[in-house]
Amino acid sequence: MDAVSGVTSTTQPASNSSNSATAIASDFETFLTMLTTQLENQDPLDPVDSQDLAVQLATFSGVEQQTRTNALLEDLGGQMGLANLSQLASWVGMDALAVGPMYFDGAPIEIRPEIPSFADSAELVVFRSDGTEVQRLPLDTSAESMLWAGVGADGAPLPSGSYSLSVESTVDGESLPDGRVSAYREIVEVRASGGGTQLVTGGGIELDAASVISLRQPV
Structure with a gap:
């Protein structure tokens, strides 16, 4: 695991630090033994150059310091990761507004489509998780939020699952770049994953904590 990623288990940093310290002590003793043996058995007529000894000592000192620094960073990273999880634990049970896939289970979902203020028409486009388009709905270009009921053309709810939404809008008959759609969804767990904190x-749909636009109590 990356020492500076800030993601680690509660016991890993201490173990790594302990192992690093033990390895340093063992290597240092071995280095001193080898150095002493080298000095004791050197040729009096061709002694070891003092500059070479200084370079060896400086090199080992640098490696030792780097190992200690890495161990310290692992400890700090673990503490920061745990602190972040602890801070975000209060988000569990709250509704988070974010852009990205959302899970539909039959209940309407509040969404906020991004529609350019100068657009004269807009449509909400719904996709399944495999990218297949399943629905298009006209949008009020002045609406800031709406409820997406997830009901098909036949009046029956769409199957439960993951869906992604986007906005297609036009002005004077010309297509505009697709707009994003943010949606409220309940947070059920906070998890350290992939070098960051996932909600x-x-x-089971995951969101990066940094992607959350706003939080609110469930309505």
């Missing part, structure tokens, strides 16, 4: 939402 687990319904259906």
